[in-house]
Amino acid sequence: MDIVQSMQIFVRVAEFGSFTAAADSLGYSTPHVSRSVSELEVHLRAKLINRTTRKLALTEVGVRYLERCKAIIEDLKLAELEAAGAHLEAFGKLRMHSPNGIGHYHIISLIAQYSELQPNVDFELNLSQVTPDLLAEGYDLIISADSRVPDSGFIAQSLGTTYSVLCAGPGYIREHGLPEEVGDLKAHTCLRLHDPAFPKGWEIDGYDMDEIISPRQTFTVNVADSIAQAAKENMGVCLIPSYVAAASVGKGELVRVLPQVRANQRSISVIYPSRHFLDAKVRTWIEFLKKHLPERLMEDERVLRSGASGILTPAR
Incomplete structure (x- = not known):
């Protein structure tokens, strides 16, 4: 019946x-x-x-x-x-996940800009280093900053690529000098960022970093902002994502170390379940991300290039 x-x-x-x-x-x-x-x-x-x-x-x-x-x-x-x-007008709650760094430095600002265009969309943003189960946890989409996007059967669209750079605090450089090549890092204190995307730690092409970086664990943390803060406190040399480094390098709070080095290359992607019957809020947000996030990543690149020319001459 x-x-x-x-x-x-x-x-x-x-x-x-x-x-x-x-x-x-x-x-x-x-x-x-x-x-x-x-x-x-x-x-x-x-x-x-x-x-x-x-x-x-x-x-x-x-x-x-x-x-x-x-x-x-x-x-x-x-x-x-x-x-x-729902596919015609953007409204309702959009639940999304992003890694801490890219979320803090870029996604929140983009949400603010998007909200001016689509005021009927509410965002629920979860920030963490652990990628969630998209469907089981009820997310509309997730931002991935992994070096490799898993073959999950979901739709993944590229938003750009980033990398990590070596930085240190001005005080540390004045006291310990500026390394001129990767092998010189043996004489420096290297701070460790625990990043699930790079379980081996520092990955620099052509070098066995286990032989270069001292195994002595002076400081390890799992959030890029925290490792950057440790470097600002002149605790040592850190390897941090470009979007984290750009903010501090631009202010002179951190100095580029070995600016020719680009390590831990990673892809930024947006992942969602299906292209079919996509809600307008999801579709328009993805389109907004694809247009504006690459622009912000390019601005990070510009800041890092300008900060690589030597804003500090270390005392020898």
Whole structure:
């Protein structure tokens, strides 16, 4: 028994006051309409319509049930219109996940800009280093800053590429000197960032970093902002993502070390379940990301290049 269809038939019978007229308006046979109402009464264990040879009359229960049915059917129509229009107008809550660094330095600012264009979209942003299960945790999309995007069956669109750079605090450089080549790092304190995307730590092409970096663990942390802060405190040399480094290098709080080195290359991607029936809020947000995030990553590049020319001459 299709309860919704039976309710619609009952409403039409009540409105027309006739099984035959209701059947004609719906394109059903009169016996089908009569049987549907009877089955609905059996299902409810209540008499809805008193039938005589000349007319139909709703019972007291039928009158109350009719109003409920009309409200439910109207809600269903509104739900259908809302769902069907979701691909046309951006509205509702958008749940997304991003890694800490890219989220803090770029995604939040982009959300603010997007919200001026689409004020009916609310964002719920989760920041963490651990990539969640997109479907199980109910996200509309996730931003990935992994070196490799897993083959998950989801849609992944590239938003650009980034890399990590070596930095140190001005005070540390004045005291310990500026390394001129990668091998010189043996004589320096190297701070460690625990990054799930790079479990081996520092990855610089052509070098076995395990042989260069001292195994002595002076400081290890799992958030790039924190390792950058440690470098600002002149604790040693750090390797941090370009979007974290750019903010501090631009202010002179950190100095580029070995500016020719680009380590821990990574891709920035947006990952979502499907292209089919994509909500307008998801579609327009992805389009906004694809247009504006690469611009911000290029600005990071510009800042890092300008900060690589030697803003500090270390004392020897």
